[in-house]
Amino acid sequence: MKMSLIMIIFLPLILAACDNVDPEQRRLAMHLPPVGFQGNAEQGQVLFRKFCTSCHGFDGKGSEQGPPLIHPVYRAAHHADLAFHMAVRDGVQPHHWKFGKMPPQPEVSPEDTGHIIAYVRRQQRQAGIQ
Ligand code: HEC
Numbered sequence: 001m002k003m004s005l006i007m008i009i010f011l012p013l014i015l016a017a018c019d020n021v022d023p024e025q026r027r028l029a030m031h032l033p034p035v036g037f038q039g040n041a042e043q044g045q046v047l048f049r050k051f052c053t054s055c056h057g058f059d060g061k062g063s064e065q066g067p068p069l070i071h072p073v074y075r076a077a078h079h080a081d082l083a084f085h086m087a088v089r090d091g092v093q094p095h096h097w098k099f100g101k102m103p104p105q106p107e108v109s110p111e112d113t114g115h116i117i118a119y120v121r122r123q124q125r126q127a128g129i130q
Pocket residue numbers: 048051052053054055056065066067079083084087088092093094095096097098099100101102103105108116
């Protein structure tokens with residue numbers, strides 16, 4: 001009896017506290033940069049070459065270890081920006097190719113990923129992939 005009274009009093013407070021998660025914290029948990037963030041393709045190129053080239057090739061055109069990202073399969077309509085954030089946060093189970101899985105990339109921040117996306121989209125556009 002006493003316990004249920006405590007629950008009645010505190011449960012709404014606990015639920016209210018859960019609902020009150022800072023939206024910026026929520027974006028971070030989703031591996032998304034802050035609202036209003038603008039990716040920069042030049043910075044993205046440097047970061048891409050540091051973190052992604054070993055598998056996706058120097059210019060994103062693929063290697064022995066991983067697929068090209070400058071490829072129609074990865075155009076925005078098919079793999080939205082969120083797919084890039086999820087790939088960096090969680091890695092990727094093989095499903096399109098036969099290279100095996102992509103491991104998570106914990107050193108790459110949400111902002112870094114945003115810059116990398118700007119670079120990949122620019123390269124896709126230049127290759128006529130929209
Ligand atoms: C150790 C190798 C490796 C590294 C390093 C790597 N990737 Fe990958 N990535 C892969 C492989 C392999 C796949 C393809 C999986 C499949 O068969 O669909 C992939 C797939 C992807 C996909 C497609 C995700 C999807 O939903 O299908 C994206 C986006 C991606 N990588 C982005 C990146 C970015 C950005 C970086 C650098 C920060 C990076 N990868 C670094 C191996 C790698």
